[in-house]
Amino acid sequence: MPHRDPGRRERIIRACLDVIAESGVAGTSHRRVAAAAGVPLGSMTYHFSGMDELLHEAFTRFAQSVSDQFERRMAAAADVDAAKRAIVAIITDDVFDTHRDLVLTHELYTLAAREPAFRTLTNAWMARSRAALERHFDPTTARLLDALVEGLTIHRALDVEPQDPALVTAAVERLT
Structure with missing residues (x-):
């Protein structure tokens, strides 16, 4: 076959x-x-072998793809100011640029909240995001920025109004 x-x-x-x-x-x-x-x-x-294996493989591919985009964006930043702009772009433009990606992210989070086997995927995803952020920021700031990215993308997915890049920029500035 x-x-x-x-x-x-x-x-x-x-x-x-x-x-x-x-x-x-x-x-x-x-x-x-x-x-x-x-x-x-x-x-x-x-x-x-079953639906769990298929879901795990599909979500692994999805998480790797998003992490790869995130890492490329952060690696391209030449300095801290460029890294801050990259974070804003990640949140407002490119990494979660489709409604589909936002929905898939939330479906994975919901599944991981219920099924510990899927938490390894979300934890690996968060670790990769923090490592990419740590190219430019200390570990504590990287963790806070990662949470900001996650939180603001949730808001972006659920808001009926477009996300204001100026507000996102202000949030990144406050954390850094």
């Missing part, structure tokens, strides 16, 4: 994230993911 469709596993993982973004973790099933991926239902059990 895999030699005739080498991209099938990846398609399933991408489709799983799409289904989660549309229906939430609670509304995600093997049947829905298989339909979204355009694969036979039997492919699900061929590639994944």
Whole structure:
């Protein structure tokens, strides 16, 4: 089976994230993911031992992707002022730039709050964010900035008004 469709596993993982973004973790099933991926239902059990493995793999990919973007943004900052601007951009523009990514983030957080096995993903994600921030800030400030990023992205996801970059800039300035 895999030699005739080498991209099938990846398609399933991408489709799983799409289904989660549309229906939430609670509304995600093997049947829905298989339909979204355009694969036979039997492919699900061929590639994944169960829904937990599929969810873990999908959320691992998602968290790695967001962390990679975050790290690239922080690594590109040449100095502390550029790092502050990068944090504002992370919150207001690029890392969580789609509603889909914001929804997936919240679905992962909710799952991790209930299922300890998924906390390893969120903890690794937070550790990577703090390490990226520590390129420019001391560990305590990096931890506070990480919490600010998380909190303001939650607000961005739930607010009906667009987020004001001036307010985000002021918050970053106060913490740093």
